Amino acid sequence: MVEAQTGMKKLIPTMVVVVILIAGWVYAANQNYFREEEAEQAKLLGISSADIQAITLHEGTEDKSGTGKGAGTDSDAVSTLELKDGVWHMTDPKDYPLNEYSVGSWLDAVSSAEQEMVVEESPKDVAKYGLGTAATRLDIKVKDGRDFKLAIGSQLPAGDAHYVQVNSGAVVAVKNDAVANIALTRRQLLDTTPFNMDESNVRTLEWEGEESSWMLKASAEGDTASEHSWTLNGKTIKAEDAISLSSQIKNLTTADDVRKASDLKNAIPRSTLSAQQQVNGKAVTGVYRLLTTSSEPDTIWVITPDGEWAYGLDAASLKEVEKYAEKLKTSTASSEPAK
Template sequence: MKKWIPTILVVLVLIVGWIYAANQNYFREEEAVKVQLLGIQSDDIQSITIDDLSTGKTEAEDSSSSSAQLELKDGVWSMVEPKAYPLNGYTISSWLDALSGAEQELVVEETPTDLEKYGLGSTASRLDIKTKDSRDITLKIGGQLPADDARYVQVNSGPVVAVKSESISNIELTRHDLLDTTPFNLDDTNVASLDWEGEAATWVLKSASEDGAADRTWTLNGETVESTEAVSLIGKIKNLSTADDVRKASELKNAVPRFTLSVEQKVNGENVTDVYRGLTVASEPGIIYVITPDGQWAYSLQADVLQDAEKFPDTVKAADDAGTGSEDSTSSTE
């Protein structure tokens, strides 16, 4: 028995040591330290150029190019190239946060000699970023990693790193992604009236409620209409969106008026009326261009998507007739 005592003591020491080490987290794998991809904050960015190199053509040569240049001026982001297109402020803010918050997962190659194999060559997506302290940052986005959950990325002439595909999807935006694509600036809680004058119909939708009323009532051409129908129409108009780049209204030649929509809203306690015009051109019979109230921009919409607005009275009448028919049927069975 005595000859086993040293062995038992050694085993006990090992067990005690293992328990102590486990309690001190000696066996826990260290989590990989996340490294910020660009090393900047969103407030540091002064300008961004989107270089669309996939087409191999410049903006002037290829209308499908997504190249653009954006600058921060007096605290407001604006597009300066190819044109001063109106931007979606929410999208811009989210984009800047995505750029500053992106993290690299791992270093793929410290000193790359062949960028083409990572998709980081001549056809890579590229962002040229300038900071407020005059630093220049070039971000190139390449192909997918074999695991398909990350993309190859290079910052300036540094190493090739992996960045999660989810992060890249929030960074690799096109020019069109950044535009304000909705021509009608409506807040359904503030709308007091809509006045439509067009070829197929003329109607006036008005709120018959006092300001601040919890349950709003509406009239259509002086007749009471269901609130749900009025709110639905306002929502549909508000959410109409173009799939194309916005055009300068002055570019439309020989345009023919199709409709006008006057929108009265309560803004900061004041009644404000905006007038939108719908125009058509002979070369594009299926398109209606909506001109913004300032007369600057033309948004192209398919003519049929505006039918819900144009034929709103017919929709209401059909719903009323259906309701009346249902009531008559119920009465006859009784």
């Protein structure tokens, strides 16, 4: 009898551990730590990108980074895009120029997103999933008149997916990669590069300003930029140096929303860039005006050739381009044979 009681006492700690483990497993399962019983993947919306006619993005303030370090944005910025005559336009807050590639990729991501599993079929409290007012939301209109309201919440405890809800339906899990391609910001959809150039098409770039003046020219021979012969102020330079200079200009991007050129007041001319390109057998020239304002001395505003938009560039970045051009001028001058 004593031996039996002693044996039972020895089993008690083991039984306590087993009970704790079972309770922990049940909690973890309820929190979706385990994914063994995932439902078969299904399309989140069941539409194609060609079906989408309009889409409104509410950026929200919920953290989508997965770092848990707080909100992803400071305010609920709202942007509306509409398809008109086969071309996407931003209609709210302004008709900002769009990056067609970025918009196309975004619509593909929205239409192709898949749900991994159903988390809760009939949720009564969506706030616990991050699907309250802080959520990123998309209001989508499609050709057949249907509307979809898609909300993206916080991450699942497992960290590999986000809670998502469509039209106040079930809360489902959507993989992080898919969410990252859907929950964009307005700036990610805008055309942020003012200089519309293709190095292979460039025939002449002429920069005129107080800090730097030069002319870069390409020969007509060759189909690519590396096959052209290049001169800077009439002196031969390497193709890679010419491509580097034009690429540095082309890749300058604005750090903020684009402005209407008419909104710039008391702007002072700084320099101009005239870009001549050969496009579909025709010579096309665009003149970009670079301006400064006393209120924003660290920003140089680039006015597009149509005179409609102003892109604010970091003055230091643009000065680096000017320094590089001056360096090329110096190197070509020093390489000239002495007379």
